[in-house]
Amino acid sequence: MSDHEAFYLPVGDDEFESTPATASPWDVSLQHGGPPTALLARAIEHCDPGEGMPIARISVDFLGGIPQGRIRTQARVVRPGKRVELVEAELWANGKLAVRASAWRIRQEPGATAHVATPAVLPPPLPGPGPQPEIYFEGVGDGWGYGEAIEWRFVESGFDRLGPAKVWTRVRIPLVGGEEPGALQRMLIVADSCNGLSGEVPLTEWLFIPPTLTVIVQRVPGSPWMFFDAATTIGPDGAGIAHGTLSDDRGLLCRIAQPLLVAPRS
Incomplete structure (x- = not known):
């Protein structure tokens, strides 16, 4: 069980203090990519929210290591629309741009395509x-x-x-202290773990650097538990890709992709 009340504590409008719950496994002075990704999704969701216009795709670019401490987020609509719109968000740390995200929001109409819906593929039972x-x-x-x-x-x-992984996950604490985390936020907190869960080479001997993360969302989870099916492939030239899916007991939630730099540790 986590000793921390949240990944971030609010300290002002769109300003937060990171907690040790965000820590990278390799350097506790830096943040794991999952919580910042979810925090940017939160900023996008709060930016001119429209009824029935959820995030359908979010891409997050990590511009370097994300330090612990005071951070802030900002978001803006760059391509408004009644059915499709593009929103961009930024996360700043120590006065520098650390992470950038873009998301497409696409209108959904409940029941509009029920007659052509793809049959669900259900995950194995929760251990x-x-x-x-x-x-x-x-x-x-x-x-x-x-x-x-x-x-x-x-x-x-x-x-x-080493190798592909299949694991049920449940986020134990809120993203932001004092807030109930949204379903998409919970999904994105774990999505950046794709490459770490499924590494094909020892991480003590190799660098595994994902500069970006793309998540294509079909729907958000209806329960706290999510099933992660993750795998990594590595080419002979050192290029790699981590890919996976998150599902719940009703079927697919999202698809995840992360290109990787794979290189020996010096």
Whole structure:
């Protein structure tokens, strides 16, 4: 169970203080990409929200390591529309632009395509009845803030194993202190874990750097638990891609893609 009340504590309008729950497994002075991604989605959702216009695709570019401490977000509509619109958001840390996101919001009409809806592919049952032992990456011990802020129940593989992974996840704490996290926010908190869950080479020997993350959303989860099916492929030239899906007990939620720089650690 996480010792932290939230990933971020509000300190002003669109300003936040990060907590250790955002910590990267490799450098606690930096943030894992998941919470900043969710915070930018929050900014986009709050920007001129329209009824029935949810985020259908969000792409997030990480412009470098995201430091712990005071951050702020801002968002604006750059292409308004009644059916389709584009929104951009930025996250600033220590006076520098650290993360940039763009999202398409597309109008949805409940029941409009029910007669052609694709049959759902359901995930395997949630392992239970209680939490699994928390074993993280080699060199990362107990007290990893981000890891503890999420419950992980593996169906296949684990943090300490290489290759594709299948795992049920549940975010344990709010994104922002004092707020109930939105369903899309919970989804994006875990989406950036795709490459870490499914690494094909030891992360103690290799750098695994995803400069960007794209999530294509079909719908948001209806319950706290989400099933993550993640895999990574690496080419002979060092280029890689992490890809995966999140589902719940009703079927597909979203598709995830992350191009990777894969290089030996010096």
